Amino acid sequence: MPQPLLEAQEVTVRFGGLTAVDAVSATFMPGELVGIIGPNGAGKTTFFNAISGVTQPTSGRLAVLGQQLAGQGPHRFARNGLARTFQTPRTFADMSVRDNIAFGLKFAGKRPRKYVFWGEETGVPWVLRTADSILGLIGLNAQADVPAAAITPSQQRLLEIGMALATRPRMLLLDEVAAGLTENEVEEMARLIRRLRDELDLTVVWIEHAVTTLLRHVERVIVLHQGKKIADGTPREVVRNPEVIEAYLGDEMNDETSKTEGAEA
Numbered sequence: 001m002p003q004p005l006l007e008a009q010e011v012t013v014r015f016g017g018l019t020a021v022d023a024v025s026a027t028f029m030p031g032e033l034v035g036i037i038g039p040n041g042a043g044k045t046t047f048f049n050a051i052s053g054v055t056q057p058t059s060g061r062l063a064v065l066g067q068q069l070a071g072q073g074p075h076r077f078a079r080n081g082l083a084r085t086f087q088t089p090r091t092f093a094d095m096s097v098r099d100n101i102a103f104g105l106k107f108a109g110k111r112p113r114k115y116v117f118w119g120e121e122t123g124v125p126w127v128l129r130t131a132d133s134i135l136g137l138i139g140l141n142a143q144a145d146v147p148a149a150a151i152t153p154s155q156q157r158l159l160e161i162g163m164a165l166a167t168r169p170r171m172l173l174l175d176e177v178a179a180g181l182t183e184n185e186v187e188e189m190a191r192l193i194r195r196l197r198d199e200l201d202l203t204v205v206w207i208e209h210a211v212t213t214l215l216r217h218v219e220r221v222i223v224l225h226q227g228k229k230i231a232d233g234t235p236r237e238v239v240r241n242p243e244v245i246e247a248y249l250g251d252e253m254n255d256e257t258s259k260t261e262g263a264e265a
């Protein structure tokens with residue numbers, strides 16, 4: 001059995017009297033594509049913040065490839081191969097799209113670790129070597145010289161993914177990268193995410209409210225509700241779980257159905 005890429009054990013995050021993440025344990029294996037879903041305020045982003053070092057867990061353990069990192073800052077997690085996006089894209093507005101990617105590459109260049117590809121330490125895959133090849137991978141070649149402020153919201157999201165890839169991660173954490181996109185753009189985003197996982201042998205963890213698309217593309221789903229993990233299984237298992245239907249999926253599916261009915265009316 002290979003070593004988990006990331007293992008969270010009983011991770012709890014409290015903000016004053018509020019328990020945003022309540023003793024959540026989860027294991028992420030190399031090459032997995034895992035979705036995280038749950039209602040607003042369920043603790044999804046806070047869990048992401050905890051497993052990427054952005055927020056210190058109040059208690060619990062976090063191991064990246066067996067190395068305990070709880071209590072360390074985000075740079076330490078990044079050095080160990082974690083890269084993430086944020087709900088509001090964090091790009092440099094005045095810099096060109098290419099220079100934004102080049103910034104990520106510069107950050108990666110300072111890292112002593114070699115890229116791990118298909119389980120072995122190798123050189124960097126060619127697609128992650130230059131800003132232009134990364135732009136090709138995410139489909140932003142035509143925007144290379146445009147300032148980041150001038151590209152569309154969906155291109156901003158792609159750019160943020162490109163910046164994360166430029167740090168040459170083993171694990172990519174995506175926080176609502178499809179928010180605000182049209183149905184077609186959401187589907188394209190899902191395909192890109194799968195392609196990145198397949199071609200770069202990445203572990204991808206993806207938080208999204210576009211549940212039907214997400215469930216079609218991931219192999220495993222974790223469901224959070226009021227800070228607790230209430231399900232962890234294949235999409236098939238999770239959609240049949242009565243607790244998940246009660247807490248979340250009933251409303252989400254109804255919303256998506258009524259949107260479709262509304263569009264058809």
Ligand SMILES: Nc1ncnc2c1ncn2[C@@H]1O[C@H](COP(=O)(O)OP(=O)(O)OP(=O)(O)O)[C@@H](O)[C@H]1O
Pocket residue numbers: 015018020038039040041042043044045046047
């Ligand atoms: N820095 C903070 N200080 C205090 N409370 C916070 C902080 N960050 C999050 N919370 C609270 O923690 C709970 C979990 O929030 P979180 O953003 O993790 O949920 P979420 O599942 O990502 O929600 P959404 O789907 O709306 O993004 C919420 O009640 C939120 O108000």
